[in-house]
Amino acid sequence: xxxxxxxxxxxxxxxxxxxxxxxxxxxxxxxxxxxxxxxxxxxxxxxxxxxxxxxxxxxxxxxxxxxxxxxxxxxxxxxxxxxxxxxxxxxxxxxxxxxxxxxxxxxxxxxxxxxxxxxxxxxxxxxxxxxxxxxxxxxxxxxxxxxxxxxxxx
Amino acid sequence: xxxxxxxxxxxxxxxxxxxxxxxxxxxxxxxxxxxxxxxxxxxxxxxxxxxxxxxxxxxxxxxxxxxxxxxxxxxxxxxxxxxxxxxxxxxxxxxxxxxxxxxxxxxxxxxxxxxxxxxxxxxxxxxxxxxxxxxxxxxxxxxxxxxxxxxxxx
DNA sequence: TATTGTTATACTCTATAACTATA
DNA sequence: TATAGTTATAGAGTATAACAATA
Numbered sequence: 560x561x562x563x564x565x566x567x568x569x570x571x572x573x574x575x576x577x578x579x580x581x582x583x584x585x586x587x588x589x590x591x592x593x594x595x596x597x598x599x600x601x602x603x604x605x606x607x608x609x610x611x612x613x614x615x616x617x618x619x620x621x622x623x624x625x626x627x628x629x630x631x632x633x634x635x636x637x638x639x640x641x642x643x644x645x646x647x648x649x650x651x652x653x654x655x656x657x658x659x660x661x662x663x664x665x666x667x668x669x670x671x672x673x674x675x676x677x678x679x680x681x682x683x684x685x686x687x688x689x690x691x692x693x694x695x696x697x698x699x700x701x702x703x704x705x706x707x708x709x710x711x712x713x
Numbered sequence: 714x715x716x717x718x719x720x721x722x723x724x725x726x727x728x729x730x731x732x733x734x735x736x737x738x739x740x741x742x743x744x745x746x747x748x749x750x751x752x753x754x755x756x757x758x759x760x761x762x763x764x765x766x767x768x769x770x771x772x773x774x775x776x777x778x779x780x781x782x783x784x785x786x787x788x789x790x791x792x793x794x795x796x797x798x799x800x801x802x803x804x805x806x807x808x809x810x811x812x813x814x815x816x817x818x819x820x821x822x823x824x825x826x827x828x829x830x831x832x833x834x835x836x837x838x839x840x841x842x843x844x845x846x847x848x849x850x851x852x853x854x855x856x857x858x859x860x861x862x863x864x865x866x867x
Numbered sequence: 868t869a870t871t872g873t874t875a876t877a878c879t880c881t882a883t884a885a886c887t888a889t890a
Numbered sequence: 891t892a893t894a895g896t897t898a899t900a901g902a903g904t905a906t907a908a909c910a911a912t913a
Binding site (some may be wrong): 591703 | 727739750751774778788838842847863867
């Protein structure tokens with residue numbers, strides 16, 4: 560039988576602020592911090608940060624996309640995408656193919672390794688989502704997604 | 714009368730990925746990006762980033778708190794808090810008072826300027842929240858907050 | 868021994884301006 | 891002129907290790 564312990568310890572209870580706790584933005588940020596921490600643990604083996612994972616997903620589902628449109632899809636600026644693309648290419652998860660009609664652009668494609676890694680990552684992400692959504696049922700999940708899409712859409 | 718324009722342009726329609734769009738984490742991150750962009754515009758005048766605003770709020774509502782507990786409340790590590798505290802102190806928005814019983818710690822308090830700035834910021838943040846929540850009614854807002862708190866709480 | 872604040876360091880993400888080579 | 895990719899740079903957030911002063 561575990562020793563009874565105080566539920567509230569004045570030193571352990573984290574300080575709060577009514578002002579902050581009333582803000583959707585603040586509560587959203589805290590939820591995201593928890594989720595990203597779990598995502599990070601989930602992907603440590605594969606060495607895939609959120610942006611790298613998202614890039615692979617967009618490229619797989621839009622084969623031949625160029626860097627400008629990939630950045631546009633993810634809200635990452637062209638300039639900031641360059642080292643990320645370089646990282647994925649150096650790991651041979653993607654290929655930069657030349658475009659016949661336009662010698663400025665690259666057509667991005669997953670390599671076979673990229674397909675495999677993304678498949679593995681997708682399975683892990685499903686587990687991760689199941690974990691973070693374990694306190695929520697399917698109908699609530701749908702409600703949450705719909706509310707999230709409405710946020711900041713004015 | 715404005716010239717008719719295409720609703721959908723194959724070059725302008727951002728690429729998507731069914732895999733990504735199905736993930737709560739991804740949709741959450743996108744919502745947060747929109748919200749923080751508006752927050753940033755809201756606070757540009759006051760030169761208050763989200764962390765600085767949150768620090769002022771916690772200090773106001775927990776006068777005398779020390780840096781370790783402030784960091785704990787916000788999920789910011791002691792080491793990373795140091796320059797932020799320094800910034801607020803340099804702007805004379807907070808005071809670091811010595812603690813009678815403990816010569817290692819500082820008791821943090823808002824200055825009069827800090828109180829004023831935080832009051833101004835709080836009003837702006839309420840407007841900001843009204844803006845980002847404009848597509849959502851009060852009952853939905855409550856639902857959203859409750860769902861957010863359940864996320865990652867397994 | 869443990870804790871508070873601190874320094875130093877490194878990595879990631881983000882924002883901006885400017886360049887090159889093509890179109 | 892405009893666009894695709896690139897380079898360079900700076901700001902901001904985050905993580906870790908180690909230190910001095912104090913408890």
